[in-house]
Amino acid sequence: MKATKFFLKTEKEIPADADSINASFLIRAGYIQKTMAGVYSYLPLGLKIIRKIEDIVRQEMNKIGGQEILMPVLAPKENWQKTGRFESLDILYKLQTADKKDLVLNPTHEEVIVPLVKSMITSYKNLPLYLYQIQDKFRNEPRAKSGLLRGREFLMKDMYSFHLTQEDLDDYYEKVSDAYKKIFSRLGIGDKTVLTHAAGGSFSKYSHEFQTISETGEDTIFLCDKCQVAINKEIIVEQNNCPKCGNEKLVEKKAIEVGNIFKLGTKYSAPFDFRVSDAGGKLVEIIMGCYGLGITRTFGAITEVFFDQEKSKIIWPESVAPFAIEIISLNKNEEAEKVYESLRARSIDSGRGNPEDEVFYDDRDISAGEKFADADLIGAPIRIIISEKSLTAGGVEISRNSKTEIVELAKVADLL
């Protein structure tokens, strides 16, 4: 992708009303724009990152048998009355149809998926079943804040599992937990994201959160340095040592909740009287689990982790970078154009998909300083500089993983 063809507009100034590192950086660098408090538009740079996060999440959900569906934003009041949450959940957005029927903007989808699955399966033979979606969610937050970390409208992956027995749920719960670890590791925040014990419910002692350690997080957790397992502050009174090794010297940390998994038991199947016949023909209750992962919130968390405030720059993890490579030409456009074309051709040949997603070439007629400033905001993991100096030294200057080397022009395409 050439910069002159790309919808990019960076700002020197931090927007006046940005309330967090992720929002101030992402708005300034042209990834997102604020439509209203807690509601954002995603520009091409930001949407590329979201799609890459989604794809990684999708791959790992599919690997553990998840099947993707898409449920609606709207749901009728009746579904939410069945579980009592129409009255009890204060963050529900409510509205009416033209013929005065009450609707809800779903903040989560138990109330939609339970009747959906109930109408489709009747036998133990159809279980277990794992369904997930990536869909907009809505929370009528009194105070939206922290940019993508606490929005009124946000993208989430939510999976729901349906089981005949508690043992089957317990097994699958561990599989999802492992899949989440893989996801956060692939997203570049594996070493900062810890399994955190949180309040359970009637059906299990704990639920579990995936908390990304960050000074800007809203949550407080207590971390066992030995096991890399944590406890959410909300249950520290009941559980004041490491549930794994008993260590009582826990370290207080701020963190961002990027995922949570929960054993629901029959909490949502019972109100809908969702039962199936077992092998003996007897009707048995359905046991459920639910597994959330905030797509846009994870985007915000990755930003908080990788943005270098001192240098006011970012280098994205390779797995989510909007562009793998950026080419900067210092008055050597002819050579730069050749490098760009060879990288694009290699990208197509190697079946890596759309080369527009791989290589960004800043072909604009602006100063070197402006190009470098923007490159610090675009954050490609590999940077190629073509200048009089690099050509004299034998080729182009390539920076990657904090290392810089000179590579011959003819060998640049091997980078991909």
Next chain:
Amino acid sequence: MKATKFFLKTEKEIPADADSINASFLIRAGYIQKTMAGVYSYLPLGLKIIRKIEDIVRQEMNKIGGQEILMPVLAPKENWQKTGRFESLDILYKLQTADKKDLVLNPTHEEVIVPLVKSMITSYKNLPLYLYQIQDKFRNEPRAKSGLLRGREFLMKDMYSFHLTQEDLDDYYEKVSDAYKKIFSRLGIGDKTVLTHAAGGSFSKYSHEFQTISETGEDTIFLCDKCQVAINKEIIVEQNNCPKCGNEKLVEKKAIEVGNIFKLGTKYSAPFDFRVSDAGGKLVEIIMGCYGLGITRTFGAITEVFFDQEKSKIIWPESVAPFAIEIISLNKNEEAEKVYESLRARSIDSGRGNPEDEVFYDDRDISAGEKFADADLIGAPIRIIISEKSLTAGGVEISRNSKTEIVELAKVADLL
């Protein structure tokens, strides 16, 4: 994908409250489920089709310079008051935040994209600009009906173009029109979908719709059989002959509006006072175009066109089929398993992406009649039957494009 691993549930009976061919078929065959009137959930079969439609639309939009963004479902009242549509548009869903601010669920995004682009560009150098998204849209319809054809919540691709001059808009408008023709052709409904002249506005004599001819359509158009160009009934009084050849013998047809393109002029840029400086430094108004294409409505239209009511079966166009190939084993599971694995392996080798998307193998322990009945609902363009009879004849029986032939087991993988 094996049937035993797939979330599939077909119904023998047509659902009682289905109000159209597409809804009754798609619900019965397990593609979609109705969450409430005009609001559907998409099950794995249906979502696969939607993703394939989206990808084709995306490719053609990118080819004409479109850049993908994602705008929110929610917008503040103020944006909609600027254009007067907060009061005038009766299908707007309205709701309130916790602190009593009025919001809208966007049925279209002019009111969001104009201030967005205005805040990012100031010069003629940034024009023209073409931005699109694929996003949920909402209409507070008094009577939702016709399944996916007139919903309260639906997926749309909407593109907005920004120009300095009317000539530039006129040129681009033709490009989009050509791209739409390619899209509908790739989706298998090109021969049924006609460019239709409809009411314009202050800035152009006509707008244009893409109407898919179907007896179940809500719209009435008058078609010139010579030019394959039509006129919407709403303007037939002013324009009663073919705008292309003057033919006065027009044929009345029912049709489904799957896309529309519109020259907006300054209708939405003016209320936001969106102007940029031209080459001479003078502030000039922005000229806009908008280009809609209903993703879920097109899904419905394809269903209406390809569903064979007499035989109660469908064969999807290859480009959108949830599975390219279905394998049916008649008591020959060992051979069927081998064919399935060879097709999967070939699918991976040829880089065609996820083989789960290509091959459906009905490995269920049910009768041949039930397998064939379900195969008629899944509608794979290629059907492979493995039976005693086919093996005696020398291999497997392959049906494709209404032709049936026997192919050796070893050569089946060449199908992909």
